[in-house]
Amino acid sequence: MPFIWPLDPQDLFAERYPQMTLGLPADEVAAVRAVVTEMWPDRPGGWVHEWSALAERHAAAGRPDLAAQAYGWAKFPSLADGPKRIALARQAEQYRLAAPAFPVEFERRTLTVPYGGGTGTTDVTVHLMAAPGLPADAPVLLASGGVDSWKMDLHGLWVRLALALPVRLLLFDLPGTGETSHLPMTPDGGAGVIAGLVAHARSIGGGMVGHFGISMGGHYAARTGLGGTVDAAVVLGGPVERSFARGRGFAFGMDGIVGNALGFDALPSTAEREDAFAAFDLRPLLDQDANGPMLVVNGADDVHVPQHDTLVFTGRRATDVHLLPGTGHCAISKMGEAMELITAWLRKTMVE
The missing domain is CATH 3.40.50.1820 (Alpha/Beta hydrolase fold, catalytic domain)
Structure with missing residues (x-):
């Protein structure tokens, strides 16, 4: 079975910021970074919650391409628990919706x-x-x-x-x-x-x-x-x-x-x-x-x-x-x- 482990989400922002901004606007990445305080709990301030909220806003605005990218960061860095696996499934769903415009x-x-x-x-x-x-x-x-x-x-x-x-x-x-x-x-x-x-x-x-x-x-x-x-x-x-x-x-x-x-x-x-x-x-x-x-x-x-x-x-x-x-x-x-x-x-x- 997968497992979670101690992980400071701000360390991930520090290392992955250049990669995050390859697919998402820098101001959106900065906004998520400012509110994330914990890695694993699926609640406000949690990594998966805040990235998923961004993804949901893009999906509602008719941008499944950006929603897929945001869900990709929601499930990052590992499918270690249920919320991460849900985020991956939603990423795949949005990616398929975006595909006709590729x-x-x-x-x-x-x-x-x-x-x-x-x-x-x-x-x-x-x-x-x-x-x-x-x-x-x-x-x-x-x-x-x-x-x-x-x-x-x-x-x-x-x-x-x-x-x-x-x-x-x-x-x-x-x-x-x-x-x-x-x-x-x-x-x-x-x-x-x-x-x-x-x-x-x-x-x-x-x-x-x-x-x-x-x-x-x-x-x-x-x-x-x-x-x-x-x-x-x-x-x-x-x-x-x-x-x-x-x-x-x-x-x-x-x-x-x-x-x-x-x-x-x-x-x-x-x-x-x-x-x-x-x-x-x-x-x-x-x-x-x-x-x-x-x-x-x-x-x-x-x-x-x-x-x-x-x-x-x-x-x-x-x-x-x-x-x-x-x-x-x-x-x-x-x-x-x-x-x-x-x-x-x-x-x-x-x-x-």
Whole structure:
């Protein structure tokens, strides 16, 4: 069962403000920030209550696009209790209402993919997004966020990418998160789900498949890239090795966020968390030479992912590495610069 944990909501505002204002007006974010005093209780002053109130105002004003963004922050950072899960369901409802006005072709689809080994399967809800009129045989790019920013939350980024590149996006939530939170996040389980999505992607396009992952999504993109199972892999702020070393702590409530994604039913002890994390270390894949083309990007001042996890790719065959100065996790405050690099690289690698 999910669990709640001690968390100061103002810490989240301090860290996530640049991300919040990517999808919502800055004055609205500031107004919510001014009245939120506690994280978990669903009452005035509570995180989920105040963000949901903003979402309801946008829904009543006929702006389901903004309502979906606000509900996305209401359920942030984890589906740890009932009010958060309700907020996610309302986000999905508003997102579907907003979809007819998207400037891209959009389809919501549920796929059945292998899970758990043997003949086991699971359902994963994905979104397909593409520029209008894109040919059916266009390349397909899998894309996901991380443990707390999911496919609907990153809508604006996906739209810009779909309009900038002649590729079809297949957007999904990692196991342990969002609409795939019915599964725990495990190295092999997550890799198995993604392998099923890669296979589906090859069947719906011309065969060319890439994988773009942000934060923990970047970890799984590093797995597919290092293993050579996709034709192009982009890792933005992905933890790959030192992030999982024993003795590392967490900032901004990430211990509870990750603990929920991993399937714990209470805040894990340091030993429990470190034991679970040890299996995510990608050193065995880093020691191989099977990778396809890869682009690895992050901010130099990341408090979550050590610089090593970006720089370890330096000098690898068919791999470009960029550590951007003056920005932090996933280069969020320089997202425009990061996306220029990523878009140009994907165009060169998957299209030209």
